[in-house]
Amino acid sequence: MEIFAEYLARIDNPQHRARTEEVLSWVSEKFPNLMPVMKWNQPMFTDHGTFIIGFSVAKHHLAVAPERAGIIHFSDEIVQAGYHHSQQLLRLPWDRPIDFSLLERMIEYNILDKADCSTFWRK
Template sequence: MAIFTEFLDKIDQPEHRARVEEVLNWVAEKYPELDRVVKWNQPMFTDHGTFIIGFSTAKTHLNVAPERAGILHFSEEIIESGYGHTKQLVQFPWNKPIDYSLIEKMIEYNISEKAECSTFWRK
């Protein structure tokens, strides 16, 4: 996970840094076949060169990015879980538990849906 050290070191709040590290470690352990990369100063996981999921931080939440298709596919579940979202990001508040099952579903969806994808982003 050394590839993510610089990103983690820039997170000022120790609790937030620990939370992000926990999530990144969970993804890395659950999906060891995914490649770990940093693009646009954000930690991401890719599969055969295509984007699967990315992470960023904000003052009040951890952003999880499954691409717009993932947001659309899981929109109801995201709302039912009590999380906010934009067109590209799911917002996991710092003061709420992380729903790992939702992250797992988004990752599984992207791995499956992008199995034949030859570009980084969906077209």
């Protein structure tokens, strides 16, 4: 997690910093084969050089970016979990528990769906 230390240190709100660190640590522990990287000033995880999931901090939520395909695939589950999403990201409100099982399924989906992907982003 050392790669994310500077990013985490820049999060002013201690609760937001702790929540972000919790999620990043969870991904690292749950998916040890994923590579933690910083790109475009945001923490991300890759697999064989291809993007799997990224995160960013906003005022009211932690944004989770599984690419558009991940949002489309899980749109109904995202709504059923009580979260909002755009075409590119899922918003995890700071004041609500995280549905780690949904996050796990999204990551697993991207790992499987991009197993043969040779580019960073889907084409």
